Amino acid sequence: MRALFLQAPAYDGFDGGAGARYQARREIRSFWYPTWLAQAAAVLPGSKLIDAVPHGIELDAIVREARQYDLAVLHTSTPSFRSDLIALEALKAANPALIAGFVGAKVAVDPAGSLGSSPSIDFVAGNEFEFTIREIAEGRELSRIVGLSYRDRDGTIRHNPPRQVLEDMDQLPFVTPVYQRDLTIEKYFIGYLQHPYVSFYTGRGCKSRCTFCLWPQTVGGHRYRTRSVTNVIDEIAWARHAMPQTKEFFFDDDTFTDDRPRAEAIARELGRMGITWSCNAKANVPRETLKVMRDNGLRLLLVGYESGSQQILHNIRKGMRVDMARTFARHCHDLGIKVHGTFILGLPGETRQTIEETIRFATEINPHTLQVSIAAPYPGTELYRQAAEQGWLDADNAELIDHNGVQLAPLSYPHLGHKEIFDSVEDFYRRFYFRAPKIAAIVGEMARSPQMMRRRLREGVEFFRFLRERQQEAH
Known part of the structure; x- marks a missing residue:
């Protein structure tokens, strides 16, 4: 199957990638790489990875592209699940033949609740999902793929046995070729x-x-x-x-x-x-x-x-x-x-x-x-x-x-x-x-490097804007 891996659009500046320990907007605009999605994409030659928020890609553009694919795999989390579900449902509406599902800690710990949230979700994958996804893309029967919970043709939710933990980590292909192919690394701060x-x-x-x-x-x-x-x-x-x-x-x-x-x-x-x-x-x-x-x-x-x-x-x-x-x-x-x-x-x-x-x-x-x-x-x-x-x-x-x-x-x-x-x-x-010593250290760092000066000034503006928004939220 032609596979699309997606970190879906969310809040402006939302850092939802798997490298983010806390999925949220940061004090300073920051983005971790969607490494786990990239790892699964690396297992499937010919796949495509879209990381929407850092690249400013809107859902409409993704929906148009999704018509070319047979399989869509979205990474989700507890904070982003609601917006990720909107994205998945939009992909399915545009391409009803698309097989679409979620990966990530949110669905790994609550597969039944996640699948029950929408009939549009075809599957969720648990731990070590790279080879689980590859077997879906190879067209295997969902009932025979370990590490998978899925919705069968009658709409019944089924749970397969968990996938065995991967011991030989060298079996995994490099993720950096996927970064180089599908991402603009300058977008990650x-x-x-x-x-x-x-x-x-x-x-x-x-x-x-x-x-x-x-x-x-x-x-x-x-x-x-x-x-x-x-x-x-x-x-x-x-x-x-x-x-x-x-x-x-x-x-x-x-x-x-x-x-x-x-x-x-x-x-x-x-x-x-x-x-x-x-x-x-x-x-x-x-x-x-x-x-x-x-x-x-x-x-x-x-x-x-x-x-x-x-x-x-x-x-x-x-x-x-x-x-x-x-x-x-x-x-x-x-x-x-x-x-x-x-x-x-x-x-x-x-x-x-x-x-x-x-x-x-x-x-x-x-x-x-x-x-x-x-x-x-x-x-x-x-x-x-x-x-x-x-x-x-x-x-x-x-x-x-x-x-x-x-x-x-x-x-x-x-x-x-x-x-x-x-x-x-x-x-x-x-x-x-x-504190005076910390301010002096920051100013000294900026004085030694024009590039650092531009960067710290930008980050300072973002930091104070973030604090102002927090104050408004608190009141």
């Missing part, structure tokens, strides 16, 4: 990465047990299954040749540093190639590993600190001590490794005091940049189960975003309400960025 950047996965799964984290609990699992070092380096070499404008490569694995010997081996190969790169890391990487990575092209680490309160870290099973995170941050500063720190407000046990602890902790360790999110209980996570059982979840905010695609505060506690959690995000940003 991340505030803390050099532009243009390219990101992809070198493995799946995360051994950590954080209660809030979506991917390991829904589609990735808690074992870190990795591609071989040679396989990863071969893709880097291909992508550097095919997309020479790339300034930086980012490894989007949940925790790239979970396998330190492998991380060091990849780093040494990248160093020989002269590659600038960054990755996700936990704040427990020892100095000697940090130095090996720094000496071989590592520029930045994306680190999920989450909170400066030890009790909250225990509550969410982060497996991290605040004093260890301080030591890690000091090593990164000493070695000249930039850190983008991510924090979450509103996690179980949050109080006014723990929010204050977290803000003070962030200013103390002083990452180069940071992101402050609101705790989001995605279905399929331990946090969602806790919230439902304890009555913390506001059903009116279950979609996790507002009508503009901006994060809501769906959790509240007897001692800490929605509005206080929502407002604390802006307070956090202002107290971190509006």
Whole structure:
């Protein structure tokens, strides 16, 4: 079958790609690559990938193009499901013979509810869906495809056995040829990465047990299954040749540093190639590993600190001590490794005091940049189960975003309400960025690079506009 893979139109600036841990509009316009869709598209030669929002592609244009295809696969999420369903129904209305379905954590954890939301949905696929989709495209009977829930000819919803987890990750083809073929990489911005950047996965799964984290609990699992070092380096070499404008490569694995010997081996190969790169890391990487990575092209680490309160870290099973995170941050500063720190407000046990602890902790360790999110209980996570059982979840905010695609505060506690959690995000940003040393550092960075000056000025305008919209939403 001729296959169309689609990240559908949504809110302006909405970052819905699979690389986005939180599907929402950002403080600064940012887009992750639709890596999981690209992986499935790579398995099917002759397929087409459309990532609508970054490329400004409207639904009408996609509907016209969809008439050429036999199969449409849309990635969806809890925040975007309603708008994604509108897109799928429009494709089916224009091409009734089209077989159309969803992939993503939302449908993996609730296949029956997802299929029941509309008779237009023919199937939803669970974990490791690349080869599930390939078997659909090959024309196999849906009843014989593992990892699939589907609607049969009578309209009855059927569930097949789950697909076995993929162990040999080198079986997967490279995703970067799909980027090069179907995407404009200059459309993808991340505030803390050099532009243009390219990101992809070198493995799946995360051994950590954080209660809030979506991917390991829904589609990735808690074992870190990795591609071989040679396989990863071969893709880097291909992508550097095919997309020479790339300034930086980012490894989007949940925790790239979970396998330190492998991380060091990849780093040494990248160093020989002269590659600038960054990755996700936990704040427990020892100095000697940090130095090996720094000496071989590592520029930045994306680190999920989450909170400066030890009790909250225990509550969410982060497996991290605040004093260890301080030591890690000091090593990164000493070695000249930039850190983008991510924090979450509103996690179980949050109080006014723990929010204050977290803000003070962030200013103390002083990452180069940071992101402050609101705790989001995605279905399929331990946090969602806790919230439902304890009555913390506001059903009116279950979609996790507002009508503009901006994060809501769906959790509240007897001692800490929605509005206080929502407002604390802006307070956090202002107290971190509006310090004299941080302002001086940003101005110095801009003065050294005209390109950085243009970029930071644009991001500043977007940031203040975002804060203004949040204030209007709050009132």
